[in-house]
Amino acid sequence: MEQKNGSSFTGFILLGFSDRPQLELVLFVVLLIFYTFTLLGNSTIIALSHVDPQLHTPMYFFLSNLSFLDLCYTTSIVPQFLVNLSGADKSISFGGCVVQLFISLGLGSTECILLAVMAFDRYAAVCRPLHYTVIMHPRLCALMASASWLVGFANSLLQTVLIFLLPLCGRNKLDHFFCEVPPLLKLACVDTTVNESELFFVSVIILFIPVALIIFSYVQIARAILRIKSAAGQRKAFGTCGSHLTVVSLFYGTAIYAYAQPRNNYSQDQGKVTSLFYTIVSPMINPLIYTLRNKDVKAAMKKVLWKDSDSR
Numbered sequence: 001m002e003q004k005n006g007s008s009f010t011g012f013i014l015l016g017f018s019d020r021p022q023l024e025l026v027l028f029v030v031l032l033i034f035y036t037f038t039l040l041g042n043s044t045i046i047a048l049s050h051v052d053p054q055l056h057t058p059m060y061f062f063l064s065n066l067s068f069l070d071l072c073y074t075t076s077i078v079p080q081f082l083v084n085l086s087g088a089d090k091s092i093s094f095g096g097c098v099v100q101l102f103i104s105l106g107l108g109s110t111e112c113i114l115l116a117v118m119a120f121d122r123y124a125a126v127c128r129p130l131h132y133t134v135i136m137h138p139r140l141c142a143l144m145a146s147a148s149w150l151v152g153f154a155n156s157l158l159q160t161v162l163i164f165l166l167p168l169c170g171r172n173k174l175d176h177f178f179c180e181v182p183p184l185l186k187l188a189c190v191d192t193t194v195n196e197s198e199l200f201f202v203s204v205i206i207l208f209i210p211v212a213l214i215i216f217s218y219v220q221i222a223r224a225i226l227r228i229k230s231a232a233g234q235r236k237a238f239g240t241c242g243s244h245l246t247v248v249s250l251f252y253g254t255a256i257y258a259y260a261q262p263r264n265n266y267s268q269d270q271g272k273v274t275s276l277f278y279t280i281v282s283p284m285i286n287p288l289i290y291t292l293r294n295k296d297v298k299a300a301m302k303k304v305l306w307k308d309s310d311s312r
Contacts, residue, residue: 050064081178
């Protein structure tokens with residue numbers, strides 16, 4: 001970001017929750033616990049997906065991608081946040097802010113697309129079971145996963161460049177706990193209408209198009225399930241989709257609230273709470289949702305634990 005007075009710009013002050021010092025200690029403890037569980041839960045799913053041959057399927061290939069993404073996502077935000085919560089220094093360097101925005105926005109955009117890809121996988125499994133292995137060929141799975149990452153980080157590169165081209169006029173106090181687009185836009189000392197319109201347009205592409213594809217997939221899935229005559233078959237079909245649908249609802253609900261509403265309706269305090277949810281809470285909950293609602297994952301965990309106990 002440019003400085004109109006020509007002075008050097010060293011970094012930002014992340015105000016976060018500094019106006020509530022009594023809350024910072026509580027947040028530090030809670031976030032440290034959440035971050036630990038996020039690391040353990042997502043690492044477990046990645047390990048199980050590689051170790052157990054029964055989990056070498058498209059569904060678990062995409063799930064391991066999601067778990068790796070969530071690991072990186074929280075790690076790009078939480079350690080810096082914990083450092084800021086634990087002391088008086090709330091600063092982040094200019095380069096650190098650029099990197100944090102680029103990585104976190106890239107991972108968030110990738111997750112939007114990846115969740116839509118996972119919905120297509122469930123559609124193929126439920127609506128085209130006889131052709132599932134042909135449709136979800138390993139090459140196609142790798143291509144769709146790679147495209148999700150590529151498009152996500154391409155969007156992040158564009159957004160990051162546009163944001164940091166805006167002049168600040170010496171403003172460096174960011175009313176947030178990490179470098180994110182909406183609060184960075186508020187620091188600019190020029191009219192940001194064009195940037196806000198561009199952000200809304202990209203949000204429609206990255207958020208609403210995947211949501212539309214997910215809704216279409218699940219409408220077709222619901223129709224297919226209702227045609228199943230046995231109650232056991234219906235429960236099994238619903239079970240394979242329930243976990244993904246829960247994760248989609250948690251992630252998209254908060255992300256759309258944060259990025260798709262008009263800037264004049266944007267409350268900074270509400271934005272912080274919303275960001276806490278989709279950057280920290282959701283990545284921690286995802287492994288629990290997939291583990292508790294999934295017999296295959298639970299069976300794989302039991303198998304690994306039994307092997308470990310037998311080896312002793």
